[in-house]
Amino acid sequence: KAGVTQTPRYLIKTRGQQVTLSCSPISGHRSVSWYQQTPGQGLQFLFEYFSETQRNKGNFPGRFSGRQFSNSRSEMNVSTLELGDSALYLCASSSDPGTSPQETQYFGPGTRLLVL
Amino acid sequence: GQSLEQPSEVTAVEGAIVQINCTYQTSGFYGLSWYQQHDGGAPTFLSYNALDGLEETGRFSSFLSRSDSYGYLLLQELQMKDSASYFCAVRAITGGGNKLTFGTGTQLKVEL
Numbered sequence: 001k002a003g004v005t006q007t008p009r010y011l012i013k014t015r016g017q018q019v020t021l022s023c024s025p026i027s028g029h030r031s032v033s034w035y036q037q038t039p040g041q042g043l044q045f046l047f048e049y050f051s052e053t054q055r056n057k058g059n060f061p062g063r064f065s066g067r068q069f070s071n072s073r074s075e076m077n078v079s080t081l082e083l084g085d086s087a088l089y090l091c092a093s094s095s096d097p098g099t100s101p102q103e104t105q106y107f108g109p110g111t112r113l114l115v116l
Numbered sequence: 117g118q119s120l121e122q123p124s125e126v127t128a129v130e131g132a133i134v135q136i137n138c139t140y141q142t143s144g145f146y147g148l149s150w151y152q153q154h155d156g157g158a159p160t161f162l163s164y165n166a167l168d169g170l171e172e173t174g175r176f177s178s179f180l181s182r183s184d185s186y187g188y189l190l191l192q193e194l195q196m197k198d199s200a201s202y203f204c205a206v207r208a209i210t211g212g213g214n215k216l217t218f219g220t221g222t223q224l225k226v227e228l
Contacts, residue, residue: 004158033215033216035218040220041220042203042218042219042220042221043159043221045216045217045218048215056215090158090159092159104149105161106161107151107158107159109158
């Protein structure tokens with residue numbers, strides 16, 4: 001099976017702009033979670049989508065949003081970018097951690113976003 | 117909410133054994149996972165403990181004590197390629213399902 005793919009891999013934006021990141025999960029996986037990784041904060045949970053519905057949300061401002069399509073592909077959007085949004089954005093897929101808590105999450109390579 | 121604590125850095129020599137501890141505070145605990153991440157790479161799953169005790173997978177073992185809210189990852193016969201960051205993560209019940217909360221990671225440096 002192909003792994004989790006994320007596009008683009010690298011992105012440079014300026015403050016105030018918006019950005020959309022894309023994630024394609026492993027075939028058959030219906031759950032997609034997004035994380036922000038920064039050197040000081042580690043991996044912080046943004047949100048989880050399952051069957052096109054947001055099932056969980058982390059403690060991020062409303063500028064961070066996401067969605068999931070019927071084919072399980074997911075996008076996240078960050079509006080009005082701030083310097084502090086510079087980070088590695090990772091998505092992870094699993095079949096359904098809601099019914100199988102031990103279900104492993106498989107991570108994509110991430111999108112490295114730099115906000116200038 | 118959830119919080120996890122793990123050492124920020126550990127150094128060990130090739131061939132040695134190293135233990136990375138993780139303590140957590142959470143409600144609705146499901147289990148404790150461990151992930152490895154090499155510089156520039158994606159986190160990869162190592163192990164998962166839902167019940168007390170030791171789980172062994174090759175050179176890696178993971179332990180959980182639910183009553184102590186504590187777990188550890190044990191790496192044996194260290195190799196240079198084990199130099200990476202190791203994250204513990206708690207899976208806990210939330211409103212609509214469950215989510216994974218990660219610790220800030222332990223950077224393991226393996227030296228000759």
